[in-house]
Amino acid sequence: MDDQKENHLDLRQRKTRKLLVEALAQLLVERPYQEVSVVDICQRAMVHRTTFYAHFNDKQELLRYLLEGLERECASTCLPQEPGWGPREYLLTAGRNVFQFFAQRRELYRACLNSGADAQAHTLEECAAGELCRLLTEPRFREASPQVDPQVAAHFYTGAMLSLIRWWLSSDDPLPIDHLLSNLEQFIPIQ
Amino acid sequence: MDDQKENHLDLRQRKTRKLLVEALAQLLVERPYQEVSVVDICQRAMVHRTTFYAHFNDKQELLRYLLEGLERECASTCLPQEPGWGPREYLLTAGRNVFQFFAQRRELYRACLNSGADAQAHTLEECAAGELCRLLTEPRFREASPQVDPQVAAHFYTGAMLSLIRWWLSSDDPLPIDHLLSNLEQFIPIQ
DNA sequence: AAAAATAAACTACATATGTATAATATCTTG
DNA sequence: CAAGATATTATACATATGTAGTTTATTTTT
Numbered sequence A, B: 001m002d003d004q005k006e007n008h009l010d011l012r013q014r015k016t017r018k019l020l021v022e023a024l025a026q027l028l029v030e031r032p033y034q035e036v037s038v039v040d041i042c043q044r045a046m047v048h049r050t051t052f053y054a055h056f057n058d059k060q061e062l063l064r065y066l067l068e069g070l071e072r073e074c075a076s077t078c079l080p081q082e083p084g085w086g087p088r089e090y091l092l093t094a095g096r097n098v099f100q101f102f103a104q105r106r107e108l109y110r111a112c113l114n115s116g117a118d119a120q121a122h123t124l125e126e127c128a129a130g131e132l133c134r135l136l137t138e139p140r141f142r143e144a145s146p147q148v149d150p151q152v153a154a155h156f157y158t159g160a161m162l163s164l165i166r167w168w169l170s171s172d173d174p175l176p177i178d179h180l181l182s183n184l185e186q187f188i189p190i191q
Numbered sequence C: 001a002a003a004a005a006t007a008a009a010c011t012a013c014a015t016a017t018g019t020a021t022a023a024t025a026t027c028t029t030g
Numbered sequence D: 001c002a003a004g005a006t007a008t009t010a011t012a013c014a015t016a017t018g019t020a021g022t023t024t025a026t027t028t029t030t
Helices: A002-007 A011-030 A038-045 A049-055 A059-078 A087-104 A106-113 A117-136 A139-144 A150-170 A177-187 B002-007 B011-030 B038-045 B049-055 B059-078 B087-104 B106-113 B117-136 B139-144 B150-170 B177-187
Strands: none
Touching (some): A059 A117, A117 A139, B011 B038, B011 B106
16 A cells, blocks of 8 residues: 555655665665765665755664554565454464564564664554454454553564564574463463 | 662752652643643742752653662562462563553553653663563573573563553553453463 | 872864756667 | 656855864872
C-alpha cells in the first residue's frame, strides 16, 4: 500500500532514492553512523549533493527512510496470517519469525541499530507498536484478555522485543535464538 | 562513585559543564534537539565554543552526559533498598517509583526522550539494563525464578519500561499512572 | 603570596550543512 | 516522436562543525 506511492514516482526519483539508500546501507556496515557524512553518501551513490536535499531534509531522514523499508519488509515477512490464533500463539510465533528475520540480515541491522544509528530506533518502535496495537484491538485478542489495555501491551512488548533484538545484535557471540525464545515464553503471561 | 570523578575536577571545569548541561536542558524544552546547535548551547551557557569542544566531542556527547546524570538520579531515587524483596515485589515497586520520577520531571524528560533527542536512548537503556541485570543475578532473584536468564530478563523489562515511559511522555493527555501500573502487573509473571 | 599548572578565551582555518537559483538532462504525456 | 514537465546537475553562498595554536585568566600547589 505504501509501495504504491513509491512506484508512482518518476523513474529518476526511484533510482536516486535506491542509490542513496544502498549507499547509506553500505557505509553503515563500514563505519558508524556519525562518521558517515552526506558528502560520503552522495559520492558513493554518485548523486549530486543538491539532489540529496531535494529528496531528504538531512541524513537522519534518509536513515528513517531506510529503516521504514526494512520494517515493512519485516512486518510482511514475519506476521502470522492465521486469523484463528490467540495472542499467545500469535506473539510467540511473530517473535520467533522476527528473530529469524533479523538473524538473516544480522550485519546490516547490527550496523543500523547500533553505533548511534539507532538514533531513529523509535521509527521502528512506533511502526511496530502501531501495528501490534491495531492487532491487539481485534475482537479475538480482546476476548482472550479483556483486562489488558491494547496500547499499553503494544508498547510494552514492542519495546521489550526491540531491546532484546538490539542487545542480541550488538553481542559478538550472540545467544542461540532458541534460548532467547524459550525465555521469552516465560515473559508472556497472556493466554 | 561516579560523582567522585566529577567532584575532583577543576572548579572551572565543573562550572563549565554545569552551564552547558543546563543550557542544553533549557533549549530542549524550547525546541527539538535537531534545531539546537552547538553555537546556541554555547551562547546560552556563555561559554566559548572551543571550550565546548574541550569537554565534549559533539552535541550528542553532551546529551549523553545529561542523560547519564538524569539516569543516576533516577536510579538512586527509585530503586528499592529492601534486601528481602523478591523479583515481583521489587520490579513493581521500582516501576511505580520510576513512573512517578518521570512524572515529576515530565517536561524535561519529554524533551529529552522525544523529538529526536532520544537518539541516545540506548544510553539510558544500557545503564538501566546493566543495573537490572546485576540485580537479577543476586541469589534471592535466582532462587525465585532459576529458569530465567538474568540478561534476557533485564533487557526485556528495561526495553519494555522505557518504551512505555517514552510513549507515556509523548502523549499530550497521558494515562493515569495507576492505570499503567495495574496493567504492568499483568505483564510480570515472575513471582 | 608567589609560582606552576591548567582551563578558558581568542583567532584562524578546513570541511560539512543546508538553501537558492539557473542550466541541463531525462522522463512522461499526448 | 515531439513538447511539456520535471528531476538532476551546476554554481554560489551563509552558516555550522571540528580542530590547532596562542594568549589570557583562574585555580591549585608550594
